[in-house]
Amino acid sequence: MKLATSLKAAMIGMAALAVAAPASADLLEDVKAAGKVVTATDMHYAPFDMLNNGTYEGMTKDLFDEVSKELGVEPVYQDIPWPAELPGLEVGKFDIIIAPVTITPERQERYAFGLPIADATVGLVRAAASDAVSKPEDIAGKTVGVQQGTAQFKQLEAYGESLGGVTIKEYGTTDEAYADLAAGRLDAVAGSFPNLAYLVKNRGETFALTEPATFGEPKYFAWAMRKDDNSASFVAAVNEAILKMHDDGRMTQIQEKWLGAAPDLPREVPAN
Structure with a gap:
């Protein structure tokens, strides 16, 4: 009786784990299957992110709207205080931080960065x-x-x-x-x-x-993502979309709209 009960409990536990398991081990596949990409940003950082009478706008939104189109998904924009963004990314509360994050060697050890989207000196x-x-x-x-x-x-x-x-x-x-x-x-x-x-x-x-x-050394802003095997294809897809925007002029158009100029940006993520 005890053995049967134990086996039954084990089978229930395995079934629960199967239900809880993610659909795949690839973030890009999951995002496309869901039809949405969940983001985090601080909507109080003009001209990148701001609220205008309760409506989210800014350079970041214009850029990521275009990236989302390239990925074939809808963006979900969340207003998250900056101190909570990197911890939230690590525990999977969202897929990407689109708040402009300064690329630093210390952060590159822990997170994957997209291509630079702006100067951050x-x-x-x-x-x-x-x-x-x-x-x-x-x-x-x-x-x-x-x-x-x-x-x-x-x-x-x-x-x-x-x-x-x-x-x-x-x-x-x-x-x-x-x-x-x-x-x-x-x-x-x-x-x-x-x-x-x-x-x-x-x-x-x-x-x-x-x-x-x-003052100080030149720095760049980019978007931050998780640095793991599951996220590698997602990071690559985001960067491919950014490069396409460089090539077809959308990046220049959006930069000039919000910054008044389109500074030259690296086409590779700066090394540590």
Whole structure:
């Protein structure tokens, strides 16, 4: 009786595992079978991602709409706070992070990156009415805001140390940092150059770039995916779509629409 009960329980357990098992061990196949690709981004990062009266728009959306067409699936866009995105990707809450992620050697050890979609060199913005910070080195001994958990934070931290010290204040979103800068609670805000240039273009009466506007080594933004065998074909398909957009002019058109220019971008993922 006990043996029969044990066998019955084992068979039920095996059946449950079979039901729970994924349809395949290939993410691209799963995405195509589902007819959708589930994404994560922070919709408070203009001009890449923003909410306009509750509607998601921006350069990232325009780019990924086109990638989704190439994959033959519908995109599912989710507004996820940046600090939760990389952990969420690792546990499979979504298929890809389309928030612009700065490619760094440390991240490349853990995640697979798509081809660069934009320049991500770090820069500084100041209050237009103040000349306390006119060039990057002027932030020595001052208070600078930056979005928490970003590569720009690490670059600002290293640059501040080289200047003898900078007080860094972290924010959940860049919008919060910009608000404090406008209110006089910060001396500058560090961020990627495209974001800061877009901010100054649209709010030049309030904000201005330092001269020069950037510091540190050139960096690039890309989309992050899981780095495993199951995701390899999905990563390759995303990159193939991006290359096609380079070749047929869609990448240039979208860059010029949102950034005002189309900078040259690598056609390969930068090596560590």
